[in-house]
Amino acid sequence: MASLALVACGESNNPDGGSESGGDGGSVDVQGTLQGGGASSQESAMTAWTQGFGSQAQGAQVNYAPVGSGGGREGFLGGEYSFAGSDAAMSDEEWEDSKEVCGPDGAFHVPAYISPVAVAFNVEGIDDTLNLDAETLAQIFAGEIDSWDDEAIAEHNPDLELPDTPITVVHRADDSGTTENFTDYLSVAAEDAWTWGAVETWPEDITAESAQQTSGVVDLTTSTDGAITYADASQVGDLNSVAVQVGEEYVEYSAEAAANAVASSEPVEGQAPNNQAVELKRDTTESGAYPIVLVSYHIFCNEYSDQETVDLVKAFEEYVISEEGQAAAEEAAGSAPLSEDLRTQAQEALEQITVAE
Structure with missing residues (x-):
């Protein structure tokens, strides 16, 4: 399996797997540099996330290039990025292509940012x-x-x-x-x-x-x-x-009206078992719902080539979806925080990331 780019700055202090996630102001014991790219809509939120995560994981750094959703997915599939930010879910064809870099279950989506x-x-x-x-x-x-x-x-x-x-x-x-x-x-x-x-x-x-x-x-x-x-x-x-x-x-x-629209959405079928992408109901008539809404995703591999990458990816995204991470994005970008159900589903999806055999 081809590996996605991650420049390690040192050995992980958690060699047995599984990251020690923060999100509550505690420290996170991971090291390395994580390269991501994609949706420019996430730029303000991403700045808040990288700063917040960096304050907890002082041996780690996350770099994000706001090259647009299409550029992010392309760079991810080409091995340039370890994760992509995208305001649109991968097509079925892109997901099939992701198996070349992400193993047999391919890539999956985690909702990171809900915004009108x-x-x-x-x-x-x-x-x-x-x-x-x-x-x-x-x-x-x-x-x-x-x-x-x-x-x-x-x-x-x-x-x-x-x-x-x-x-x-x-x-x-x-x-x-x-x-x-x-x-x-x-x-x-x-x-x-x-x-x-x-x-x-x-x-x-x-x-x-x-x-x-x-x-x-x-x-x-x-x-x-x-x-x-x-x-x-x-x-x-x-x-x-x-x-x-x-x-x-x-x-x-x-943010509230955007969240109301997402609440009536349905899951996307047919991709990875732990995929969290949703199908938005654009013609909703629900009172108080704003239908021009995007769910901006972070796209990850189900398999990475080494434990250091797995630990760093999990730790970073666990911060993003945490109450602290979502509050930081809301303050910086006016996004709608993930619901408790979405947060739980995202955490379960992240736990399935493994090292390629």
Whole structure:
């Protein structure tokens, strides 16, 4: 089995296997450098996690490159990273490929970060939250609605005076799990208006502006009057946002509303036995649920080539899913903490990581 990259800085102090996890402010007896990469939406949370874990495991270091979900999965499958961060679960084909580096059970997903995807805009003259339904959003991002005073927008916002500013759609230029989550919502909740399906790469036949990574689309939208984009809610800064119609109400993004949407999700079938990926219900009508939500995963191997790597991977992710780790991410990124059930399932999944024979 090909091994994933991990640069060890010393021998593990736990040679019998099984990490001594922190998460409660205690020390963690592991050493080494763990290389990961992937979703830029996780960047703020990852900074909090690496700092928190580093304070407990002073002989260990975690490096994370925010190269986008697609780049993270590609680097993981190619042996560049020991784990990947991804806003989209692996496809069945990717999971089959993961067996080449992860053994017969391949890779598995642990939910690390639950966050709403904000639909954010910058329009001079609109200083309030906009109310929009899925069909209108789909028509805007498809380029069919191209002015902010369009009657479809006005219908949902009768008390606002809308300017005739042209709409500039801004999307991710790189392969992005955030793009996949957003277009998945459009394809399910407004299937007649959005015909491209759920895609990681923005459709080439839609005329729009683009930028690299989450920070890029936020910066471009912030500097462009009339612009609208989609981005992890933790990183939209001072941009205004859209409240999405769910049933008979309009729901603004929040960590609580995102968690309500995830609560109605179903597990993904057919991959590793300990896989924790979920299928989100984008057309939910549950009161208080915000359906444009992403579950950002950490993707790990079920087998690594040595005990040091196994111990370090387990210790780091046990911190991430702990109450302390989730609180750190919530403070840094506004994410929704994992439920106790999800935390327990994730812990059980991590315990199945072994050394390849």
